[in-house]
Amino acid sequence: MVLKKSTKAILTTVLVVAALVLLYMLDNGVIGSSYTVRIVRLSFIYALIGVSMNLVNGFTGLFSLGQAGFMAIGAYTVGVLTIPVDLRPNVYYLKPMAEGLANVEVPFGVALLLGGIFAAVFAALIGAPVLRLKSDYLAIATLGFSEIIRAIIANDQLAPITNGSLGIKSVPGFTSIFVPVAISVAGIAIMALLIKSSYGRAFKAIREDEIAAEAMGINLFKHKELSFTVSAFFAAIGGGLLAAHLTAVDSNQFKIMVTFEILLIIVLGGMGSITGTCIAAFAITAGKEWLRFFDAPFFIGAWQVPLFRPGLRMVIFSLLLMAIVLFYRRGLMGTKEFSWDGIFNFFHRLQDEIRRRLKKPAREVQ
Amino acid sequence: MTDKPNVLKVQDVTVQFGGVVAVNNLNLEINKNEIIGLIGPNGAGKTTAFNAITGVYAPTNGAIYLNGELLSSNFPDKKMQGIYAGENLGKYNVRLAPTPDIITRKGIARTFQNIRLFKNLTVFDNVLIAKHMTVKANPFSATFMLNREEERRIRQESMDLLEMLGLADVKNDISTSLPYGKQRHLEIARALATKPQLLLLDEPAAGMNPQESDELMHFVARIRDDFDLSILMIEHHMQVVMGICSRIYVLDYGITIASGNPKEIQNNPKVIEAYLGVDE
Numbered sequence: 049m050v051l052k053k054s055t056k057a058i059l060t061t062v063l064v065v066a067a068l069v070l071l072y073m074l075d076n077g078v079i080g081s082s083y084t085v086r087i088v089r090l091s092f093i094y095a096l097i098g099v100s101m102n103l104v105n106g107f108t109g110l111f112s113l114g115q116a117g118f119m120a121i122g123a124y125t126v127g128v129l130t131i132p133v134d135l136r137p138n139v140y141y142l143k144p145m146a147e148g149l150a151n152v153e154v155p156f157g158v159a160l161l162l163g164g165i166f167a168a169v170f171a172a173l174i175g176a177p178v179l180r181l182k183s184d185y186l187a188i189a190t191l192g193f194s195e196i197i198r199a200i201i202a203n204d205q206l207a208p209i210t211n212g213s214l215g216i217k218s219v220p221g222f223t224s225i226f227v228p229v230a231i232s233v234a235g236i237a238i239m240a241l242l243i244k245s246s247y248g249r250a251f252k253a254i255r256e257d258e259i260a261a262e263a264m265g266i267n268l269f270k271h272k273e274l275s276f277t278v279s280a281f282f283a284a285i286g287g288g289l290l291a292a293h294l295t296a297v298d299s300n301q302f303k304i305m306v307t308f309e310i311l312l313i314i315v316l317g318g319m320g321s322i323t324g325t326c327i328a329a330f331a332i333t334a335g336k337e338w339l340r341f342f343d344a345p346f347f348i349g350a351w352q353v354p355l356f357r358p359g360l361r362m363v364i365f366s367l368l369l370m371a372i373v374l375f376y377r378r379g380l381m382g383t384k385e386f387s388w389d390g391i392f393n394f395f396h397r398l399q400d401e402i403r404r405r406l407k408k409p410a411r412e413v414q
Numbered sequence: 415m416t417d418k419p420n421v422l423k424v425q426d427v428t429v430q431f432g433g434v435v436a437v438n439n440l441n442l443e444i445n446k447n448e449i450i451g452l453i454g455p456n457g458a459g460k461t462t463a464f465n466a467i468t469g470v471y472a473p474t475n476g477a478i479y480l481n482g483e484l485l486s487s488n489f490p491d492k493k494m495q496g497i498y499a500g501e502n503l504g505k506y507n508v509r510l511a512p513t514p515d516i517i518t519r520k521g522i523a524r525t526f527q528n529i530r531l532f533k534n535l536t537v538f539d540n541v542l543i544a545k546h547m548t549v550k551a552n553p554f555s556a557t558f559m560l561n562r563e564e565e566r567r568i569r570q571e572s573m574d575l576l577e578m579l580g581l582a583d584v585k586n587d588i589s590t591s592l593p594y595g596k597q598r599h600l601e602i603a604r605a606l607a608t609k610p611q612l613l614l615l616d617e618p619a620a621g622m623n624p625q626e627s628d629e630l631m632h633f634v635a636r637i638r639d640d641f642d643l644s645i646l647m648i649e650h651h652m653q654v655v656m657g658i659c660s661r662i663y664v665l666d667y668g669i670t671i672a673s674g675n676p677k678e679i680q681n682n683p684k685v686i687e688a689y690l691g692v693d694e
Contacts, residue, residue, distance in 0.1 A: 241557045246556055246565065247546075247556050249539060250546045253532050253543040253546075256533050256534060256535060260532065262513065262514040262518075263523070264518060264547065265547030265608055
């Protein structure tokens with residue numbers, strides 16, 4: 049069954065308006081708490097970073113694990129450049145901030161963009177040697193570079209800029225939930241458009257078969273570099289948003305585990321699916337919070353249920369993930385994208401399946 | 415012969431991997447609108463010759479010309495010189511090793527022995543991707559859809575191509591869901607989308623029954639005329655090779671043991687020996 053174009057347009061409008069109304073109500077405290085607001089904000093930021101990683105891993109077929117490093121570049125650029133000047137002596141209390149930077153305070157948007165550009169330039173530089181590697185080797189090399197970035201940032205000699213291992217506090221937060229949401233949505237939309245363009249098709253060709261892609265006149269290095277650089281740019285934007293979200297930046301936030309968390313999102317959502325990544329970003333970010341219930345002691349009457357203690361949450365979470373990966377081997381969406389037709393077809397198939405099962409005994413009687 | 419340069423001229427090309435000489439001193443000429451066959455027993459170096467022409471490997475020694483213009487050329491480096499087992503050492507002193515994508519842009523397209531389609535993409539996308547190299551828009555303007563005209567053009571050209579080759583009705587199917595024969599057609603369509611002057615077909619009739627390979631033969635002859643092509647094909651089906659090739663080169667252990675028109679080849683004792691063995 050195929051829906052009419054107008055029906056789809058109406059459904060999409062309804063969905064967007066509903067989302068906007070919900071966000072507006074969240075922002076004004078009509079529904080939810082500040083805790084809910086934080087989860088929603090974080091989900092949007094993770095969706096952006098997830099899509100940026102999917103661009104390289106899922107669409108271009110390069111196994112890159114450098115996302116945390118690029119996030120760190122973005123986060124530190126935003127952190128360093130947006131702390132109010134009068135608060136800086138409190139932040140840089142061990143080593144004063146470098147003279148040239150001490151009085152430089154730029155608006156959030158400018159800092160965010162600068163962070164993106166720094167990361168993109170860095171990605172372009174390391175891309176030249178690294179992107180000649182394939183599969184696991186590429187993963188190891190990018191992982192290495194990501195750790196190098198983190199080590200450099202935490203280095204004591206850079207303390208006048210990055211405050212070394214102390215991290216940065218007093219980063220101004222968001223004034224409204226719409227700031228991170230709008231930036232994330234815009235970033236995801238730009239990447240979606242890139243993927244839809246002729247260059248995006250070339251990325252997919254490289255993913256499917258490098259040798260054939262090259263034989264079709266596609267310059268492998270140029271396209272891999274493009275995908276890698278754009279991915280780094282948006283990962284850094286996501287990192288910058290994260291800095292404002294937490295109002296603090298610390299090099300320990302950008303350890304390998306963060307990259308794996310993002311990897312988890314894209315694997316679960318489907319390598320090569322933008323909407324899948326968004327859905328998974330929300331499911332994982334929110335799911336981890338909702339499962340906190342398992343971390344607290346739980347009583348039935350006077351009997352304390354065993355196992356309910358800090359840590360159980362992650363056990364349950366891992367079990368759920370395993371179950372999902374077992375049943376949806378290619379992630380929730382595979383390489384498909386969300387569509388209204390897809391949703392309706394799913395329910396139709398479900399309906400047919402139920403009817404078939406109900407009818408079966410009758411047929412056996414015949 | 416006219417004084418026009420050959421579409422492709424392979425001159426003294428040797429490809430050596432370590433101590434193994436895969437192709438030894440290959441000389442091959444293709445003129446405009448010719449269909450040339452390259453045959454030989456398994457492991458004779460036919461696909462290696464293809465790979466050397468299309469830039470997958472650089473030749474170890476020798477030169478390749480496209481329309482009289484130097485396409486690629488190489489000579490053994492210091493490490494190779496000691497073990498080089500080919501001929502014409504010292505005759506070439508230019509290093510020019512373009513990558514496969516540059517060679518495709520210059521007008522040589524190819525298919526692969528074991529079909530290499532973009533598996534999870536549709537038939538239409540497979541052809542559309544081959545048109546990507548003609549896109550002039552930069553990534554920025556392509557992302558923000560400032561190249562609508564160009565996008566429309568490559569879509570139209572891809573559609574026309576699918577219609578010409580009888581694949582229009584399956585354009586939205588995933589490429590690997592097509593039957594084998596259609597996959598071969600699609601691979602040729604994809605190669606044609608790069609608007610080549612020279613098409614290299616690596617065993618296009620592999621795995622086909624006599625009727626299918628007969629159809630393929632007519633298909634190849636037709637695209638030669640429709641697209642004004644020169645074609646070099648590797649093929650094991652003698653029926654196909656003898657049917658459409660104007661000249662045939664025979665390789666055995668990397669060495670060209672014979673060349674000439676189908677009749678000459680069929681009666682060449684060396685060829686019979688290579689294929690059937692020596693009469694004891």
